[in-house]
Amino acid sequence: MENYYVYVYIDPRNYEEFYYGKGKWNRKEDHLKSSDDNEKTKIIKGIQNEGLEPIIKVIARGLTEHDAFLVEKTLIWKLGKSLTNISAGYFADKFRPHNKLHLNLSGFDYEKGIYFINVGEGKHRCWEDCLTYSFISSGGAKKYSDPFRKLEIGDVVAAYLNKHGYIGIGKVIEKAVPINEFRVDHKPLNDYPLKEPNIFQNSVGENSEFVVRINWLKTVDRNSLKERKQPKHFISRLVKASLDNQPETIRFLEKEFEIDLHELLVNSNYADPIISAIIKPMELEISKNNYIGCILGGAIGDALGAPIEFLSYEQIQSKYGKAGVTDYVEHENGNGEFTDDTQMTLFTAEGLLRAWHRSVLKGIGGAQTAITFQSYLRWLYTQGVKVNITNVNNGVYDIEHGWLLKRKELFVRREPGNTCISALQSGIAGSIELPINESKGCGTVMRIAPVGLVYKHDREIAFREAVYISALTHGHPSGYLSGGFLASVIADLANRVDIQSAIFNAKNILISWENHSEVLRVIDLALELHENYKNKDLTNKEIEKIGSGWTAEEALAISLLCALHYQHNFEKGVLLSVNHSGDSDSTGAITGNILGLILGTDCIPPKWKEKLLYHDIVEEMGLDLFIGCKSYTNDIDHEWLEKYPEF
Ligand SMILES: [Mg+2]
Numbered sequence: 001m002e003n004y005y006v007y008v009y010i011d012p013r014n015y016e017e018f019y020y021g022k023g024k025w026n027r028k029e030d031h032l033k034s035s036d037d038n039e040k041t042k043i044i045k046g047i048q049n050e051g052l053e054p055i056i057k058v059i060a061r062g063l064t065e066h067d068a069f070l071v072e073k074t075l076i077w078k079l080g081k082s083l084t085n086i087s088a089g090y091f092a093d094k095f096r097p098h099n100k101l102h103l104n105l106s107g108f109d110y111e112k113g114i115y116f117i118n119v120g121e122g123k124h125r126c127w128e129d130c131l132t133y134s135f136i137s138s139g140g141a142k143k144y145s146d147p148f149r150k151l152e153i154g155d156v157v158a159a160y161l162n163k164h165g166y167i168g169i170g171k172v173i174e175k176a177v178p179i180n181e182f183r184v185d186h187k188p189l190n191d192y193p194l195k196e197p198n199i200f201q202n203s204v205g206e207n208s209e210f211v212v213r214i215n216w217l218k219t220v221d222r223n224s225l226k227e228r229k230q231p232k233h234f235i236s237r238l239v240k241a242s243l244d245n246q247p248e249t250i251r252f253l254e255k256e257f258e259i260d261l262h263e264l265l266v267n268s269n270y271a272d273p274i275i276s277a278i279i280k281p282m283e284l285e286i287s288k289n290n291y292i293g294c295i296l297g298g299a300i301g302d303a304l305g306a307p308i309e310f311l312s313y314e315q316i317q318s319k320y321g322k323a324g325v326t327d328y329v330e331h332e333n334g335n336g337e338f339t340d341d342t343q344m345t346l347f348t349a350e351g352l353l354r355a356w357h358r359s360v361l362k363g364i365g366g367a368q369t370a371i372t373f374q375s376y377l378r379w380l381y382t383q384g385v386k387v388n389i390t391n392v393n394n395g396v397y398d399i400e401h402g403w404l405l406k407r408k409e410l411f412v413r414r415e416p417g418n419t420c421i422s423a424l425q426s427g428i429a430g431s432i433e434l435p436i437n438e439s440k441g442c443g444t445v446m447r448i449a450p451v452g453l454v455y456k457h458d459r460e461i462a463f464r465e466a467v468y469i470s471a472l473t474h475g476h477p478s479g480y481l482s483g484g485f486l487a488s489v490i491a492d493l494a495n496r497v498d499i500q501s502a503i504f505n506a507k508n509i510l511i512s513w514e515n516h517s518e519v520l521r522v523i524d525l526a527l528e529l530h531e532n533y534k535n536k537d538l539t540n541k542e543i544e545k546i547g548s549g550w551t552a553e554e555a556l557a558i559s560l561l562c563a564l565h566y567q568h569n570f571e572k573g574v575l576l577s578v579n580h581s582g583d584s585d586s587t588g589a590i591t592g593n594i595l596g597l598i599l600g601t602d603c604i605p606p607k608w609k610e611k612l613l614y615h616d617i618v619e620e621m622g623l624d625l626f627i628g629c630k631s632y633t634n635d636i637d638h639e640w641l642e643k644y645p646e647f
Helices: 027-033 039-049 065-082 127-132 142-149 197-201 247-257 261-266 273-308 313-320 340-362 368-382 418-425 449-454 459-471 477-494 499-510 517-532 540-546 552-565 570-578 584-599 606-610 615-627 638-643
Strands: 004-011 016-023 055-063 114-118 135-138 156-161 165-178 210-219 240-242
Touching: 004 027, 004 039, 004 065, 016 027, 016 039, 016 065, 027 039, 027 055, 055 065, 127 135, 127 156, 127 210, 135 142, 142 165, 142 210, 156 261, 165 247, 247 261, 273 313, 273 340, 273 449, 273 477, 273 570, 273 584, 273 606, 273 615, 340 368, 340 449, 340 584, 340 615, 340 638, 368 418, 368 459, 449 459, 449 477, 449 584, 449 615, 459 477, 459 499, 477 499, 477 517, 477 552, 477 584, 499 517, 499 552, 517 540, 517 552, 540 552, 540 570, 552 570, 552 584, 570 584
Parallel strands: 114 156
Antiparallel strands: 004 016, 004 055, 114 240, 135 210, 156 165, 165 210
């Protein structure tokens, strides 16, 4: 019966839509009399208490119940964040979850398939290794690895062992990576006793072996396999082939392995109990460690570089030996201490998290620059510097609230940058249109990493927001564009884009901004140096070809070079970034942000974590950035409100 309609409730006080529903007859009026204790009823009562009534309008009519559900669900999805509807029920599994917009989801962004894959056992591979370390691999030439590189998370694979038969059914849980980048419990595959170590024979460049992580769901022992010459079973000479049109083979596999392959496929990753059990903890664990790694890594690089910030390379060597500093050298007991670079990074994070919280609670976004400016004024307060209050016109000057101001360890001056101090002291928030000064000091880029973490869903937004936040204190385009560049790189890295591609993507955004040539030049120089020293170690000489890092674009380029060159080695990358004649703590902080994010906390030497003073503060902030916001529109988390009060 096509007698259903979809309706909307509108608040007559502000004309905002606050509820969608579907029904027939007089269903749409029912809510007016409701005595439920929910958000919708509260709004209706609020309207009625002011002597008004909600505006109720039918949006679509003459629908079947099924269609009405679909229309209702679509409207709720589109405007869902500000509605009082509880969005679940019908079609819930068919709509993309809002908090997954930044991910490529199987079933939404790509289709999954069932594939025949050849284990390729022989001189380079052994099935038992695949099983023990949960992978499948192919390589030796691009034509062999390409098909495996196209496997997507959620694809189902049926592994075939030549001369034996089908030996295992599994689901792809991580896309293909070159074998050198594949990790098992954070360790490279060649750290393990492999039955066929020759798999590493092809491990560089185009011919590299590519490894796909598989959750093997059902396998059989090779000795129980008999070569079954059954003509109905699909077998291919290719390394990979689709089984979509092989119903006989699918039926055979389902029977032999006692598994429902279609059931495996139709469930999206996140609804699939098997996959979600595997993927979710891993995803959470890794991302949490990566976020914490980003802030902690920055603080460690900062602390390593702090004592040698003003020394030439020769002075560093004569004081600390030929290799320069290889550990914390500032405090007698071997402790390290971060400086203004990390302090300001923490306050950047605080500002963004406050803005985020405000947008959730009030439904108003867009104030992040002003709110971050307020956080910088709180940092200024920790430095014992008075702000010219009469000029502060952006929000409230709040030197009481939030958790950072309760941490007295932050009330210490650690060679803060003059530009930041004097710009903030004026109480005026700088912008691109009204530059606060002509400075391009590295104070922009050293504090900006949290912007990339918060706006990781869109690198262009990350770039732009970081530009605005940088321009609060630095008026020169090279100053604020460097901030934008790093935020874009960080946003990509937070999505597990590799660092080369992340730099490439940021360059594409950079060139769309005016006055970018100075930044572009040093970035290209860094890329060239990396290329020229492939498979060789870099030294301070190459770094000093870029500059000393006192300016934003030099600090950015030096840090990108160190992180790119040692993208698998936190220790090497960060030590290189501090041992040069220049702004060691800032280049150390930025390099540490990048490498900590890529590699996560587990790849940071434990002694550097333990001996870093106040490491609990930076770790807590990394975790908070990972969480983002604990409150919901109608459900305030009071602990979070204490930490990140709204305005
Ligand atoms: Mg410093």
